[in-house]
Amino acid sequence: MSIISTEQLGHSFNDRWLFKDLHFGLQKGDRVALVGINGTGKSTLLKILAEVFPPQTGKVVKEKGLRIGYLSQEPNFTGLTTINDFIYSTDNEQQQLIKEYEALLEADDIDSNKLALISDKLTALDAWEYEHNIKTILNRLQISNFDQNINSLSGGQKKRLSLAKLLIDEPDVYILDEPTNHLDIETIEWLEKLLTIGQKTVLIVSHDRYFLDNVCTQIRELDKGELHTYNGNYGYFLEKKAEREYNDVLAAEKARNLLRKELEWMRRQPQARGTKSKARIDSFYDLEEKSKGPRAQDKVQLSVKVSRQGSKILELDNVSKSFGNKSIIENFSYVFKKGDRIGLSGRNGSGKSTFLNLITNEITPDKGTIAIGETTKYGYYKQGGLHFKEDERVIDVVKNVADYIQMANGDTLTASQLLTLFLFPPEKQHGFVNKLSGGEKKRLQLMRVLMSNPNFLILDEPSNDLDIDTLNVLEDFLLSYSGVLILVSHDRYLIDKLTEQLFIFDGTGTVTLYNGNYADFKFEQELKIKEEKLAEKKAKEEKVVVTLEIPKKKLSYKEQREYEQLENEIEEIEELIKTKTIKLNATTDHIALTDLSKEIENLQKKLDQKSERWLELAEFI
Template sequence: MSILATEQVSHSFHDKWLFTNLHFALQKGDRVALVGINGTGKSTLLKILAEQIVPTEGKVVKERGIKIGFLSQEPSFNGMETVNDFIYSADNEQQQLIKAYENLLISDKIDERILAELTDKLSALEAWEYEYNIKTILNRLQISDFNQTIDSLSGGQRKRLSLAKLLIDEPDVYVLDEPTNHLDIETIEWLEKLLTTGNKTVLLVTHDRYFLDNVCTEIRELDKGSLFIYKGNYTYFLEKKAEREAIDAATAEKAQNLLRRELEWMRRQPQARGTKSKARIDAFYELEEKSKGAQKKENVQLSVKISRQGSKILELEKISKSFSEKKIIDNFSYIFKKGDRIGLAGKNGSGKSTFLNLITQVIPPDHGNIIIGETTKFGYYKQEGLTFKQDDRVLDIVKNVADYIEMANGDVITASQLLTLFLFPPEKQYNLVNRLSGGEKKRLHLMRVLMANPNFLILDEPSNDLDIDTLNVLEEFLDNYNGVLVLVSHDRYLIDKLTEQLFIFENSGNLKIYNGNYADYKLEQEQIIRNEKERVKSTPVEKKAPSSKTEKKRLSYKDQLEYESLEKEIAEIENTIKQNAELLNTITSHQEIAAIALDIEKLQNELDNKSERWLELAEYM
């Protein structure tokens, strides 16, 4: 039974119908990804289901009392002033108690009587686990200054704050529009676990194929106003979509052949008045519609000339950079070579964008030298996007760089022809840039960077707001690109496919070079963590009396009980996983194997969370 659905929903935008009579239903426990090219109406459909906008026709129906959480690409904060005001809902008793408790703990003087009252109330409402979950969510999303005004937050901070609020509120249905934008890879992996733990109902739009595969069990494609459903992962979707398009093309080709004969009949026939003739005329128009399915699908075409590259490309000699007291890069050296394909990895704020600004000489280093080769020509795709005037047209953006562009095969084309290759048809080239969608602006920015024929290409989060089809074309272009590539992306699929080396930004300005892609690095890190857990378990914990400085960090009685119980729970879960794994070897039923495998996955997620909490508490024992 559906808990959220549309009934004959149709919606138009700028006098164009995005979809008509659309039926879209979610059942409890569904985890669905909505895919489609930019401009098909994915974000609009999410807003309609989340009751953020009213459809032009039709309506949304939902189960009584159901709560929908919506994450927009551009969050709204309803006049809230501070982070604290937004995080803790005024009408939620548990959240207000937790807010008071947290505010009391960070105050200069703690009133023990009030603390005792709050502790008793939180215990009575069984809110301690909820309080821990809130802390975990806020820490993971790097939200620590609760008195900061919302107006002072960057776009990325606003998106993370909005996501934090949604996760804290624990809605019945999670509706997420590009949830991985502005998150680092570690946080994305944590979010995957959170969304797949429990029987959550999730509907999301994302360009991140690993995230899509790891979270969703069903893909629905919005294509030319119609909805196509695929039960499976992204690879399965691609296979079945190709089959569907081949069938549609064959059907349309047959319709076109028949249409030619019918067209001759239409031309010869006088205006029809009889029933038989009228029926044939109606059939002609139906046939005409079917034949349109054979229209060639348009894709962005990337093919630009690469400038010649000399033997000296770029040398970094013991460079360092700090902001205030924080070291970003400390004494780092590297000589770039032809064919280098380097990914930058590290948490948000670790220094990746600073590194890019250093090598492109946007900012100077505090110490050391940056030597750029004479033939090195940078192409810098910035996360911030295009800079343009309010009266700039799409065509102006290209002509400001060049009127003619040389392609990889030596052909010279006009700015207008290049725009057409990037899916900006002539009628759209004279539109104002500020009327483009977010994805179209990103595509235009990418085109402007590539048309300068760079031989040292820097891409800072290129996958944000680009549809998957455009990303596939970009990947194919970069696969064959023979210049130097430096890539910053939270898209693990993109990093794995296009890079062969990582610069990893660690604490205190340490920049580590790792030979391999992100998947290799992740496997190595997981092994290190497993080894550390084994070491901690086998090493007796020495209990020390806390000093006056660390008095506030001393474990409460409740935390001590939790620490002791976690040891038993972890051992029990490990034993259950072992038993289930052994059981898999003794059964042949596919249904039973699938059910046990799902249990093992849930238990493993639970084990990871409890182990992480145990290690956290162990630091203060």
């Protein structure tokens, strides 16, 4: 049974219906991803479900007392002054006690009697674990100065603050619009675990494909005002969507062929028609509607001509940069080569943006030299946004850069053709820029950077606010791009697919070079941690048996049998996990999905235990 649903929902924007008679429902424990290209109405639907504003037609029905937590792309803090005012709700007794407790601890003269009284109240309300959870959330999202004025925060800090408040309040339904924007990769991985613990009901709009795969068990696509539901992860959705689109093209082609014959019949008919003729006329108009379906399109390989690049591209020699006492980059050297594809990795504030500003000469280093080659032509996509005039049309924004773009094979594309490739249909190309959604403006900004034919491309968080379809277009472009690429992104899928090397910033000035993508780096880190834990465990065991004069050299008969049996058990569990994962992706039953998820989780724990024991015994083989 749905805990929140819609009835005949309809809403329009700029005189265009986003959706009509839409039915959308969530059951308890559902973890749903809402996908679709920018401008289809995803954010609008989230706002309606969160009751930010009412729909133009239809209504939202929800369980009595249902608490909804909504994370907006642009949080609103009207009427609030400090972070403290926002974090601790006045109507939440536990939060107010925690706020008072924290204030007492920070006071110069601590009132011990009052502190003891509040401690007793927190104990009576069983709120100590809650207090620990609040601190964990705030620390993870880098929120520490509670007296800071909200108006002084950057857009990214405001988004993290809004997310922190939502997670602290623990609502019945989490409605999240691009929750991974402005988060570093470590924090995203932490958020994934938090959202999948317990029976949380979650609805997410996100471009982050790894995040969707790890959190959601169902994908719902909003396309041309209609919802298409796919039970499974994002990879399953892509497969089934391709099948649906192929079948839609076949059905439309069949309707068009039949329409030609019926059109001849319509032209031959006299004015007076019998009952049979009227039925056939009605069928003709139905057929005419079906014939407006999609057509098969040849995919254009978007490989643009890159400006000529000389032997000297960019050279950094012992570069250092600090702000106050904080060292951001220290004694870093690197010579860029043709075809370099580098991802910048590190927590927020670790120095990635500073590095980009250094190599583009926006700031100067404290010491060391940065030499830019004479033929190096930067294309720099920043997070700042697109600047345009209110009366400017979309196609004019592109033509201000160039009327056409030259492809690598010598062909040329007009501004209109390029806009179509970047998912701007003809009707939007001649519309005003100020009527575009936030994501569409970002897409237009990105396109302008790419069409300037740079040979050194810098993309700073290009995936923020872009839909997945646009990211697919971007990936196709970048895979065939022959210039130097530097990519800053929290989107692990994008980093893995497009980069071959990482610059890892640790926030203390050290920049480590790693050959490989983020998945390779993460695997090595996890392996290293596992090895360190095993070594620590082995050291503890050796301390326990330090009194033994002769260490055990061989396995006993019983241990040998256990070792052989473990090999078979591990193989059986791995096969069982594989089988149940396939069932999970194929099932449409909500209860079965939950049960299978729990079974897989328990099997994985069992596999980890047996693998660890197998490794212990393997030391003596």
